[in-house]
Amino acid sequence: MNTAIDTAAVPTAMSTRRLPVVDLQPFLFGDAAARHAVARDIAIACEAYGFFYLRGHGIPADTIAGGFESARRFFELPLDERMACRVTRPRQNRGYQPMFDTALAGGKSDLKHSFDMGFPLPEDDADIEAGLPFHAPNAWPQLPGFRAHVEGLYFAMLHCGHQILRAMALSLDADENFFVGRCRKPTTNMRLVHYPPQSTDPDAGLGARAHTDKGIVTLLLNDDVGGLHVMSDDGQWIDAPPDPEAIIVNVGDLMTRWTNGRFRSAMHRVVNATGRQRYSIPQFHHTTFHAVVDPLDLVRGEPANFEPVVAGEFVANGFRRDRKSWA
Numbered sequence: 001m002n003t004a005i006d007t008a009a010v011p012t013a014m015s016t017r018r019l020p021v022v023d024l025q026p027f028l029f030g031d032a033a034a035r036h037a038v039a040r041d042i043a044i045a046c047e048a049y050g051f052f053y054l055r056g057h058g059i060p061a062d063t064i065a066g067g068f069e070s071a072r073r074f075f076e077l078p079l080d081e082r083m084a085c086r087v088t089r090p091r092q093n094r095g096y097q098p099m100f101d102t103a104l105a106g107g108k109s110d111l112k113h114s115f116d117m118g119f120p121l122p123e124d125d126a127d128i129e130a131g132l133p134f135h136a137p138n139a140w141p142q143l144p145g146f147r148a149h150v151e152g153l154y155f156a157m158l159h160c161g162h163q164i165l166r167a168m169a170l171s172l173d174a175d176e177n178f179f180v181g182r183c184r185k186p187t188t189n190m191r192l193v194h195y196p197p198q199s200t201d202p203d204a205g206l207g208a209r210a211h212t213d214k215g216i217v218t219l220l221l222n223d224d225v226g227g228l229h230v231m232s233d234d235g236q237w238i239d240a241p242p243d244p245e246a247i248i249v250n251v252g253d254l255m256t257r258w259t260n261g262r263f264r265s266a267m268h269r270v271v272n273a274t275g276r277q278r279y280s281i282p283q284f285h286h287t288t289f290h291a292v293v294d295p296l297d298l299v300r301g302e303p304a305n306f307e308p309v310v311a312g313e314f315v316a317n318g319f320r321r322d323r324k325s326w327a
């Protein structure tokens, strides 16, 4: 059992600190000095917090609104129509994920359910046929316009994530396409998540228990409900209220390994105690399944703190620990 996660699920003191804010526009449109300055600010935020608000991200407001509208329509469907979007093939993270699929041994399930989509692949894809984890066709509900909105948002966020990964690579003195070059045919997935209002009974569980994300970076769109808490380096919860002009970006476990521990993959949780329905849309960025994550690629003149791992195998092992349907 992962005791760090269970301990952190007990509410602790809230910090008065706030997450840093970075504007991406000078990276997209500025000269070399302006681009380096953004890259440095992102690196500072990733070292200190592992989380930051990103303004000027370039994802159109209509595209984001279409994603949230799609989420509301999906979760209003009767359960049997949502269940028709289950992907039954083993070791996948696509389609409808009903409530109570997420549990650690002896722990409580998260009070959420989701619709997940991954990088679109043709039905006859060789990796699908070989049964490689995370490789499957997407499943779509019978909702007019849903697929177009959700795929459009997926690619807008994917593109934004590539810009963030370029800035991170620049900050590490690597080739700007160091990460992006390993993200062809990525195992990146996007989730439409619905958190029904949780009971105030602390034993009933949380929207999402304290956890770290497993990939390289996560881009997160929030509605206006709030309830995301991020663990600071001194062990307090930092409230991360929604900023309508920003998306939230956070570092995942694989990026921590790749940067030899320099970028923090911070614990975070969701507590939806507002009495309202809460929706969020995270996109978990991953490399291609077979990419090798080795800190010696990026750090020079330091001993490696992490062994090299194959990205897809590392993430699949994490899923096996966390999800009943993967066990």
Ligand SMILES: O=C(O)CCC(=O)C(=O)O
Pocket: 193, 208, 213, 220, 222, 228, 268, 269, 270, 279, 280, 281, 282
């Ligand atoms: O819904 C949120 O605000 C955060 C979701 C999250 O942390 C996750 O799905 O990994």
Ligand SMILES: [Fe+2]
Pocket: 211, 212, 213, 268
């Ligand atoms: Fe997360």
